[in-house]
Amino acid sequence: MPENQRAAGTPDRWDVGGLDVDACLHRIGLAGIDCAVPSPELLRVLHRAQVTTFSHENIDVVLGRTVTVDVPSVQDKLVRRYRGGNCLELNLLFAALLQRLGFTVTRLAGRVRMGSDVPRPRTHVMLQADVDGRPWLADVGFGGPGLLDPLLFADGAAAVQDGWAYGLRQMEDGQWVLHADRDAEGTFDLYSFTREPQHPVDYVVANHYITTHPRSPFTGRLIVQRSLPEQRLLLRGTTLVRTSPGGEERAEKVSAAEVPRLLADDFAIELEDADADALCALLSRDG
Numbered sequence: 001m002p003e004n005q006r007a008a009g010t011p012d013r014w015d016v017g018g019l020d021v022d023a024c025l026h027r028i029g030l031a032g033i034d035c036a037v038p039s040p041e042l043l044r045v046l047h048r049a050q051v052t053t054f055s056h057e058n059i060d061v062v063l064g065r066t067v068t069v070d071v072p073s074v075q076d077k078l079v080r081r082y083r084g085g086n087c088l089e090l091n092l093l094f095a096a097l098l099q100r101l102g103f104t105v106t107r108l109a110g111r112v113r114m115g116s117d118v119p120r121p122r123t124h125v126m127l128q129a130d131v132d133g134r135p136w137l138a139d140v141g142f143g144g145p146g147l148l149d150p151l152l153f154a155d156g157a158a159a160v161q162d163g164w165a166y167g168l169r170q171m172e173d174g175q176w177v178l179h180a181d182r183d184a185e186g187t188f189d190l191y192s193f194t195r196e197p198q199h200p201v202d203y204v205v206a207n208h209y210i211t212t213h214p215r216s217p218f219t220g221r222l223i224v225q226r227s228l229p230e231q232r233l234l235l236r237g238t239t240l241v242r243t244s245p246g247g248e249e250r251a252e253k254v255s256a257a258e259v260p261r262l263l264a265d266d267f268a269i270e271l272e273d274a275d276a277d278a279l280c281a282l283l284s285r286d287g
Contacts, residue, residue: 013199013200014071014092014095014096014107014200015070015071015072015096016071016095016096016099016100018071018072019071019075019096019097019100020075020079021035021097021100021101023075023079023080024079024093025097027053027078027079027082028046028049028050028053028054029049029053030045030046030049033045035101037102038101038102038103038131038132039131039132040131040136040150042101043098043103043129043131043136043138043150044149044150046094046097046098046101047147047148047150048148048149050090050093050097050140051140051146051147051148052148052226052227052228052229053268054078054084054090054140054268055084055224055225055226055233055267055268055269056084056085056086056087056090056141056142056143056144056223056224056225056226057083057084057085057086057223057224057267057269058086058211058218058219058222058224059083059084059222059224059269059271059275060211061211061218061219062219062222062279062282063275063278063279063282066211067085067086067089067207067211069088069092069203069204069207070092070200071092071093071096074089074092074093075093075096077089078090078093079093081270082268082269082270083269083270083271084226084267084268085141086141086207086210086211086218087124087125087139087141087142087143088141088203088206088207088210089141090140090141091107091125091126091127091138091139091140091141092107092125092203094127094138094140094141095107095127098127098129103129103130103131104129104130104131105127105128105129105130106128106130106197107125107127107197107198107203108125108126108127108128108193108194108195108196108197108198109122109123109124109126109193109198109202110122110124110125110126110191110192110193110194111123111124111191111192111193112124112190112191113177113189113190113191113192114188114189114190114191115188115189116189117189121206121209122193122206123206123209123210123216124141124142124191124193125141125198125203125206126138126139126141126178126191126193127139128195129150134152134153135152135153136150136151136152136153137150137151137152137153137168137176137178138150139178142190142191143225143227143234144225144227144232144233144234144243145164145180145188145190145227145232146227147161147166147178148161148162148164148227148229149161151166151168151178152168153168154168155168155169155170156168156169158181161229162229162245163229163244163245163246164180164245165180165181165182166178166179166180166181167179167181171192174194175193175194176192176193176194176195177189177190177191178190178191178192182247221236221237221286222235222236222237222259222279222282222283223235224263224267224269226266226267226268230244230245231243231244231245233266233267235259235262235263235267237283237286238253238255238256238259238283239251239252239253239254240252240253240254240262240266256280256281256283256284257280257284259279259280259283260276260279260280
């Protein structure tokens with residue numbers, strides 16, 4: 001049974017029932033939008049608004065705090081406290097919003113490639129959203145090089161989204177691969193995955209790895225990413241990198257004291273004063 005068509009009395013295992021839909025829509029700049037009927041166009045509008053509003057960030061991790069991946073916790077952090085999150089937080093919130101608006105959603109998981117075919121842990125999450133009898137790949141949590149819009153779930157599907165080119169292919173072993181197309185470098189694999197539906201506990205395990213394991217790229221230093229149509233932003237420690245659709249990069253060094261303002265102005269992240277002070281102290285110490 002599709003998860004947005006549960007029978008009365010069936011447990012809400014993803015906690016979507018408590019989602020404040022109006023607050024979510026307001027947070028992503030879509031207050032008052034007509035969401036009465038699910039459609040591919042509505043999916044596209046929601047996806048782009050979500051991915052360009054929220055930044056992918058690991059601030060809680062570098063401050064030594066526990067990250068919890070359930071809808072009430074994610075909603076409090078992203079919607080009420082104007083923060084970003086990791087891929088699980090970002091896509092869990094989006095999945096809940098889609099379900100509440102009548103879309104059929106399947107939560108998936110895969111392995112980040114970033115141009116390599118060396119197997120990595122299955123820690124990235126993405127979604128399959130079905131509407132009008134067609135499946136779409138939706139992913140609002142990959143960070144810098146990720147999708148702006150959903151991509152039709154079909155072998156060979158391709159799209160150029162504001163100058164950023166993507167393709168989807170199915171491998172002989174049944175795995176799917178999302179790749180970016182770069183003029184100078186050719187095809188660049190972003191991640192691979194299967195269409196096996198995941199359970200909440202699968203995401204708890206993935207979240208534990210990416211937020212606590214010493215080999216996770218998100219436990220060593222501050223990483224904040226934001227996807228915008230005209231540029232992709234990456235703050236790694238105190239180095240800010242801006243990338244254009246053509247692949248041109250501009251890097252600049254910022255001071256630790258500048259980071260809270262930068263997070264607010266460029267990444268739409270609002271830190272409480274105590275968190276801003278703690279982050280500045282950490283960045284100053286690490287250089």
